[in-house]
Structure formats: structure tokens, C-alpha cells
Amino acid sequence: MSQTTEFKATVSDMFGQSTAVIARPSPATFERFERRGGLRQALIYVALAAAVSAMIAAIFAPFHEDVTVLGQLITRLILIPAQFLIFTGAVYLAGKNLFRGTGTYSEVAYTFALFFVPLSILGTLIGIIPLLGWLVAAVISLVMIFFGYLAVQSSMNLRDQGSAIITLVLAGVAHWIVGTLVARVLMALFAGNPG
Known part of the structure; x- marks a missing residue:
């Protein structure tokens, strides 16, 4: 497929591809879909997950005194x-x-979106159940790590286990550092005023 190919994947296509990836997890399954969409489709799909998560969180925000409804909507979006x-x-x-991976950023984003979106929506839905939030977050995190490992092998063409694991660990550290800073800024802006 050439670099000038226009991607045509719809949200419906991506749901079907997500189902296939989750039902048959392997680098080969990810390979089947990594070039059927690009960065734009990945962002649309992730924005859908963010919107669903924001709506669910906003509905349940009144039960949490430390975050406002508007805060839940904006921070999650x-x-x-x-x-x-x-x-x-x-x-x-x-x-x-x-590790001299040969994938493109579009392939990485699209491949990761295929498992990230359904798992994050599932995590949000189950996470609203009292006492299950922390357990669900832990299980979803472990499942995402597993799928991330497979997606790295496919999207970056890193078949060596060590390279794939180190890539994920480094990405996780970067995500944690930058994500924590962004989250703190957003929470400071939109947190409710308890008391």
C-alpha cells in the first residue's frame, strides 16, 4: 500500500476490527488491520471512547464530591x-x-486504537460499580499491556520480545510522566471546591 493511499475505515469497520483483534489476539491479527486506517481514524475512534467515558463519568460525578460534572466532561474529553x-x-x-522499528506513526496509532477503545469503554462502564473500580482498573491495565505488546510487535515490526517489552516500558514511563502532569493541571482547573 502506498503512502498516498486514502484510508476509508469507518467507526463501524473499526468496531469489527476491534472485535477480531480481541477475539484472536496475535501480531498477525493486528497486521491484517494496521493499514486499513490512519491517524485520523484512530483519533476519531479514541474521541468516541473519550465521549462515552465523559458521559458516563458526568452522570456519576454527583456521587463523587471532589469532581464536578463539567470537570468530568472536559478532563476526559x-x-x-x-x-x-x-x-x-x-x-x-x-x-x-x-530498535529500528519500521512502522509508521499512523500504523501505531491505528493498531493501538483497535484495542484501546473497547477496553477503555469497558473499564469505564464496569468501573462505576462501587468497590470494583480499583480491581477493574488493574485488570484492564494488564489486558492493555498484553494487547500493547502484540500491537508493538505488529505496528513497529519488532518481533524480538525484548525490544517490544522495552519499547512498551519506555512508552509507559513517558506516558506516566507527561500524563500525570497534564492530569494534574486539568484536575486543578476543574476540580470541585469541597467544603
Whole structure:
């Protein structure tokens, strides 16, 4: 496929591709879809997950005294896509510069969106259940790491396990540092005034 190919994947296509990736997790499954969409489609798909998460969080914000409804909406609509871009950007940069990965950023973003979106929506839905929030977050995080490992192998063409793992770890550190800073700024702007 040439660099000038226009991607045509719709949200419906991406849901189907997500289902296939989750049902048959392997680098080969990711390979089937990595060039069917690009950065634009990945961002639209992630924005959908952010909107769903924001709506769910806003509905349940009144039950949490420390965050306002508007705060939930705005922070999730900004934070989820921003953290996705930070993480996938770090995967791409680490994979390319440290391990000579041959994938493109569009392939990385699209591949990661295919598992990130359904898992983040599932995590938000289940996470609203009292006492399950922390457990769900831990399980979803582990599942995302597994799918991320497969996606790195596919999107960056890093078949060596060590290279794929180091790429994920470095991307995770970058995501944590930058994501934490962005989250703190947003929470300071939109946190409710308890008391």
C-alpha cells in the first residue's frame, strides 16, 4: 500500500476490527488491520471512547464530591485523547529510534486504537460499580499491556520480545510522566471546591 493511499475505515469497520483483534489476539491479527486506517481514524475512534467515558463519568460525578460534572466532561474529553497520543507517540519514537522499528506513526496509532477503545469503554462502564473500580482498573491495565505488546510487535515490526517489552516500558514511563502532569493541571482547573 502506498503512502498516498486514502484510508476509508469507518467507526463501524473499526468496531469489527476491534472485535477480531480481541477475539484472536496475535501480531498477525493486528497486521491484517494496521493499514486499513490512519491517524485520523484512530483519533476519531479514541474521541468516541473519550465521549462515552465523559458521559458516563458526568452522570456519576454527583456521587463523587471532589469532581464536578463539567470537570468530568472536559478532563476526559481532553485527557483520554492526549494520553493516547502521548503513549503511541512514545511507542513510535522508542521503537524507531532505539530498535529500528519500521512502522509508521499512523500504523501505531491505528493498531493501538483497535484495542484501546473497547477496553477503555469497558473499564469505564464496569468501573462505576462501587468497590470494583480499583480491581477493574488493574485488570484492564494488564489486558492493555498484553494487547500493547502484540500491537508493538505488529505496528513497529519488532518481533524480538525484548525490544517490544522495552519499547512498551519506555512508552509507559513517558506516558506516566507527561500524563500525570497534564492530569494534574486539568484536575486543578476543574476540580470541585469541597467544603
